[in-house]
Amino acid sequence: MNMKSLLTLLLLLPFAAFAQKKMTVNGKMTNLPDNTPVWLADINNPNDTIAKAKSLKGSFVLKGELAEPKLLILSVGGDKKSNVFFDNSTIAIKGDYTKPASWSITGSTVQDGFKAFETTFVPYFEQLNKIGMRMQAGERSDSLQLSANRLTGAIQQEIDAFIQKRPGSPVSAFILLATINLNPDINQLEQRVNRLQPMAMNNMYGSYLKQTIEEGKTTAIGSIARDFTQNDTLDNPVTLSSFRGKYVLIDFWASWCRPCRLENPNVVQAYNRFRDKNFTVLGVSLDRQKKSWVDAIHADNLTWTHVSDLKQWDNAVAKMYKVQSIPQNLLIGPDGKIVAKDLRGEDLNKKLCELLGCN
Structure with missing residues (x-):
């Protein structure tokens, strides 16, 4: 490589290294009619449309930029929806338009983590919800409470296994926030948060966790009650x-x-x-x-x-x-x-x- 080419490369490197990566979602679905509206929105604010497009020949492309990885709603045609956890990656979606459960989403390690969360935790949540409904209906028994305790204990074990495997994933911070009501031990929550890497915590979920820990220490079991x-x-x-x-x-x-x-x-x-x-x-x-x-x-x-x-x-x-x-x-x-x-x-x-x- 001559000197001129080397200088040109050195001048271009900073721009390439620090260029802002954006999110691109390439969809390819069967049974997808032309001109079907497709959009991504913040799950906490469905009116906040992050990207939108219309389908053509079974395909669509969504482009946008996320300030941080977050949980979104992917809506295809308004009636077919799926929760997704996206970042600024190039993501591919394939499947049958009429069967959201069949959609395959690849290209994002964050989304892979979220899929693992759904596979592992959602069945536990569904079982706990059924027990909760029975209790609200007035049913009380030692066996029912034992089942709830067993499920809660299993969830706690799965939390530790998940964050140990994915200490750098924002999904780990999300999980700690999503399961926070299942464990009132603020000290254990802090220990788990301390095991996460900065890239897992530099988002809204991490911020909420830090705030929760700070506030929770005021009423944490074992702490000195603040005088008044x-x-x-x-x-x-x-x-x-x-x-x-x-x-x-x-x-x-x-x-x-x-x-x-x-x-x-x-x-x-x-x-x-x-x-x-x-x-x-x-x-x-x-x-x-x-x-x-x-x-x-x-x-x-x-x-x-x-x-x-x-x-x-x-x-x-x-x-x-x-x-x-x-x-x-x-x-x-x-x-x-x-x-x-x-x-x-x-x-x-x-x-x-x-x-x-x-x-």
């Missing part, structure tokens, strides 16, 4: 740390919250049963009207300490503990650490029996 002070019904300041040395249930509720009022008898029963065993309750109300708050306390016979700043959802303590729904509670140990959370009904009694004894 709020006024009681007589406008006297009450500080959480003043209960140090006791087990205390921080109970978030409100007079206008029907599920809270239905749960109150369970809390009353637990309080009466364990109050002589180093246990108490601290009610934090998300009320706005003081009279409604105080009247509900008397009506439901809630004889423990209550505080509120009467700012409803802007209650400073509720915001501190990231409370987004009520009823919600945290059980704090004598050392100020969070022992358990969201204990309702018999679960509260079981936990207190475990800690304080029932004899």
